[in-house]
Amino acid sequence: MKNDLANINLYLTDPHPCSYLTDQQASTIFVEPNVTLTKNQYTELSSLGFRRSGSYVYQPHCANCHACIPVRVIVNQFEPNRQQKRIIRYNQDLQIKQVKPQLTKEYFWLYERYIGMRHTDGDMYPATREQYQSFLVDAPDYCSFYEFKKDGQLLAVAVVDLLEDSLSAVYTFFEPLEHRRSLGQYAILWQIEECKRLGLSYLSLGYWIKNCRKMSYKLQYRPVELFINQRWIQLNS
Secondary structure, three states: OOHHHOOOOEEEOOOEEOOOOOOOEEOEEEEOOOOOOOHHHHHHHHHOOOEEEOOEEEEEOEOOEOOOEEEEEEHHHOOOOHHHHHHHHHOOOOEEEEEOOOOOHHHHHHHHHHHHHHOOOOOOOOOOHHHHHHHHHOOOOOEEEEEEEEOOEEEEEEEEEEOOOEEEEEEEEEOOOOHHHOHHHHHHHHHHHHHHHHOOOEEEEEEEOOOOHHHHHHHOOOOEEEEEOOEEEEEOO
16 A cells, blocks of 8 residues: 555454345455544545445455446546436536535435435435434545535535545435436536546546446446456446
8 A cells, every 4th residue: 555554454344245236245344443534545545446435434355256346437538428418408407505514404304305215125224314424424524515406495415525636426315206307317427527627537436336237327427447456447338
């Protein structure tokens, strides 16, 4: 590891049921939880395939499986396709504001509604305030919420880490009945444009798993790079 990571301790969990692939056991490497990472340290860890969830920074490290592959969009080479251009045009009426991570009635109501209608089969259901707090609000000072509103109505919140060379898309929750807006896709497209505006190189989308249908959307924003065998490999088509 680089010098900024020389004093960072890593730990390995015992095997546990995989959240993504049935009948699979998973293990995870994580950074010592009581250590507050600087932006530079987390940038370096992100470049090595690590990911943040709440106060935990982790990387899958399974003995017999290497299905979890970090993926990031090369933003300066990205050009939206026809469908993505339509989504961008359709959402031009939204007002977007950067705020600090927080738990409010408005945010939690949307989060609870999103989880309750889109993710009833996952371990985040049912949503609780404690879960919301630990997952989204217990975050470093380089994390922000971006709220997407239409005439004062909250439609989506994107939780984003601002790193030295990239934005890292932590999570997005949105109004599940606004099907025509494709708010999840629009949040990614907006973050790509925000990367360009800020002069950043990448948008990190976390892990992609080939045999997990819910992860397939992450390869729709070409070109992307995949972190395989400890190096980033560009995937164009």
